[in-house]
Amino acid sequence: MFALNIVTPNKKLVAGAEMEEVFVPAFRGELNILPGHAPLVSTLSEGVLKYRLKGTSGTNAVAISWGYIEITPDGVNILAETAEEKSEIDLERAKEALKTAEDSLHAPGVTPEDIEKYHRKRKRAEARISVVSEQ
Amino acid sequence: MPSLKDIRSRIDTTKNTQKITSALKLVSAAKLRRAQQNIVNLRPYAASLLTLIADIAETQKVEHKLLQQNDNPKTVLYLVVSSDRGLCGSFNSNIAKFTEKVLAEKKNSYDKLDFIFVGRRVKEYFARRDMAPIEYITGLDKDISYDLAAGVATRVIEFFKAGQYDEVQVVYNEFKSAISQDVVSERLLPIDTSGVNSFEGDTEGRFAKDLIFEPSPDQIIEELLEKHFAVQIYRCLSESVASEHGARMTSMESSTKNAGELIDKLTTTYNKLRQASITKELIEITTGAEALNG
Numbered sequence: 001m002f003a004l005n006i007v008t009p010n011k012k013l014v015a016g017a018e019m020e021e022v023f024v025p026a027f028r029g030e031l032n033i034l035p036g037h038a039p040l041v042s043t044l045s046e047g048v049l050k051y052r053l054k055g056t057s058g059t060n061a062v063a064i065s066w067g068y069i070e071i072t073p074d075g076v077n078i079l080a081e082t083a084e085e086k087s088e089i090d091l092e093r094a095k096e097a098l099k100t101a102e103d104s105l106h107a108p109g110v111t112p113e114d115i116e117k118y119h120r121k122r123k124r125a126e127a128r129i130s131v132v133s134e135q
Numbered sequence: 136m137p138s139l140k141d142i143r144s145r146i147d148t149t150k151n152t153q154k155i156t157s158a159l160k161l162v163s164a165a166k167l168r169r170a171q172q173n174i175v176n177l178r179p180y181a182a183s184l185l186t187l188i189a190d191i192a193e194t195q196k197v198e199h200k201l202l203q204q205n206d207n208p209k210t211v212l213y214l215v216v217s218s219d220r221g222l223c224g225s226f227n228s229n230i231a232k233f234t235e236k237v238l239a240e241k242k243n244s245y246d247k248l249d250f251i252f253v254g255r256r257v258k259e260y261f262a263r264r265d266m267a268p269i270e271y272i273t274g275l276d277k278d279i280s281y282d283l284a285a286g287v288a289t290r291v292i293e294f295f296k297a298g299q300y301d302e303v304q305v306v307y308n309e310f311k312s313a314i315s316q317d318v319v320s321e322r323l324l325p326i327d328t329s330g331v332n333s334f335e336g337d338t339e340g341r342f343a344k345d346l347i348f349e350p351s352p353d354q355i356i357e358e359l360l361e362k363h364f365a366v367q368i369y370r371c372l373s374e375s376v377a378s379e380h381g382a383r384m385t386s387m388e389s390s391t392k393n394a395g396e397l398i399d400k401l402t403t404t405y406n407k408l409r410q411a412s413i414t415k416e417l418i419e420i421t422t423g424a425e426a427l428n429g
Contacts, residue, residue: 007180009281009369010173027349041191042349043358068359070187079184081281081362 002035003075004051006062008083013062018054022076024069025049025127031069033076040071044080046123048130061134063089063127065120089128098125139412142405146398153394159222160387163380167313170377173279174310177373181366188359189328195352200296201326201360208302210247212294213237214287214323214368215268216307216375217257219275223379224386226308226316227256233306233318234261249300251291253372279376284369291368292361295324307371308378314385316378323367326360 004022006013022033025047044067050059067080101122105115137145192202215234217227234250234257241248252258252268254275261268272287294300303324308316348355 007183009177009180009366011176012179038347040347040349041187041355042347043355066358066362068187068355077183079180079187 001074002054004078005075006049006078006080006083008080013083013085014051016075019075020052020054020056022052023048023050023059024076024078025064026069033071036073037071039073041068043068044078046120046127048127048134049078049080049083061086061131063124063131065124065127084128084131086131089132091129091132094125094128094132098122098129101125139405139408142401142408146401146405149394149398149401153391153398156387156390156394160384160391163384163387167377167380167384170279170373170380171310173373174370174377177366177370181363181370184359184363184366185328188326188356188363191352191356191359192328195348195356197352197356199353199356199360201292201324201364202328203325204327205301205325208300209245210300211241211245211302211304212249212251212269212291212300213320214251214253214291214303214305214371215257216305216371217252217254218375218379219255219273221256222386223383226379226382227254227260229316229318230306230308231257231260233320237306237320238266247300251287253287253375275372275376275379279369279372281365281369284372285365288361288365288368291324292364300324305368305371307375308382310374310377310381313381316382321371323364323371326363 002019003016004014004019005016019035024031024033025045026042027045028042030047031042044064046065047063049062049064051062052059063082063084064078064080065082067078067083070077101118104110104118105122110118191197192199213234215230217230221227238248250261250266250268251270251272252261253272255273258268258271258273270290272283274283291303295303302322304320305323306318306320309319311317
C-alpha cells in the first residue's frame with residue numbers, strides 16, 4: 001500500500017489514491033518518493049508537486065504553496081496551504097503576478113522582508129505557470 | 136381615523152419590505168450552505184495538523200513558547216468576532232454583551248486586558264462606550280478567505296512571541312445549527328495539545344525510530360504551530376460567518392412572517408373602512424331621495 005493524501009484548508013484534493021511515485025518540492029530540494037521510502041517529516045516550499053497513479057504512465061501536476069509532508073510506510077500525507085490543479089489556474093493572472101513580483105524585486109528601495117515576500121510570490125507564480133504549460 | 140389612501144400605502148410599503156426580507160432570507164440560506172461546506176472541508180486539515188504537532192511535541196520532547204501552559208495568565212488578549220452587517224437578530228448583541236461581561240469581570244484580575252475586534256458591529260458598539268480595540272479587522276462581507284485569517288494570526292503571534300500577552304482568547308458565535316448559535320470563548324494560545332496525543336509517555340509513538348526530520352524538529356514545530364494557530368482562527372471566523380448567515384436567515388424568516396401578519400391585519404381594516412364608506416354613501420343617497428319624494 002502506497003497511498004497519497006493531499007489536504008488543504010478548503011478541500012481534499014487526493015484522498016488515499018494508490019501511487020507509483022510522487023515528486024515533492026521539499027525543504028532541501030525536490031524529493032522523489034517511491035514505495036518503501038524511509039519515514040520522513042519535512043516542510044514543503046512553493047513549487048510543483050507531481051504524482052503518478054498506480055498503473056498509469058503520465059504524471060499529474062499540482063502547484064502548491066507552504067505545507068508539510070509526512071512519509072510513513074503506508075504512504076504519503078501532504079498538508080498544503082493551497083494546492084491547485086491545472087484546471088483551477090488562471091494563466092494570465094499567474095503571468096501578471098510573476099511580472100509584478102519581478103518588477104518589485106528590482107525596484108529601488110526594497111527591504112529584505114519584501115525580497116523574501118516577492119521571492120515566494122515569484123516561486124508561486126512560476127509553479128502555477130509550469131503546471132499549466134506541462135502535459 | 137386614517138384614510139383609505141393612507142392604509143393602502145401602508146400595505147404597499149409593508150409588501151415591499153416583505154419582498155426584501157424574503158429575498159435576504161434566500162440569499163442567507165445559499166451563503167449558509169457554502170459556509171457550512173467550508174467548515175466541513177477544513178476539518179481534516181485541522182485535525183491532521185494538530186495530531187502531528189502533538190506527536191512531534193511528545194516524542195521529540197520539543198519545548199516551545201506557544202505550547203507552554205500558563206495557569207495564571209496576567210496579560211490577556213481577546214479576539215472578538217462579530218459581523219460587518221446587521222439584520223441578523225441578536226447575533227451581534229450577544230457577542231457585545233458577552234464581551235462586556237468579560238470586561239467587567241476580568242478587568243481587575245488581569246494586569247492587562249486588550250481586545251482585537253473583527254467585524255464592524257462590535258467595534259461600533261464599543262466605540263459608543265469609548266473603548267477602542269488595539270486592532271480592528273473588517274472585510275467579512277465577502278466569503279471569508281484563509282488569507283485574511285492568516286494575516287490576523289501572524290500579527291497575534293507576533294504579540295504573543297514578544298511576550299506582550301500570556302494568553303489569547305477568542306470570542307465568537309459557535310455554529311450549532313442553522314437556527315441556533317452559542318457565544319463561546321476559547322483559549323487559542325498557548326496551544327493545548329493534551330487529549331490529542333495517543334502516545335503519551337511513549338518516546339516513539341507512531342514515528343519510526345529512524346524518522347528523518349528536515350529541517351530539525353524544533354524548526355518544523357515552529358512552522359506547524361503558526362499554521363495551526365492560523366487554521367484555528369480561520370475555523371473560528373468560518374464558524375462565525377456560518378452562524379451569522381444562520382441568524383440572518385431565521386430573523387429574516389420571522390420578519391417575513393410578521394410582515395405577512397401585518398398585511399393581513401391592514402387589509403381587514405382597509406376592507407372594513409371601505410365597506411363603511413360605501414354604506415355611508417348609500418345612506419346619504421337614500422335619505423336624499425326620501426327628502427325629495429317627501
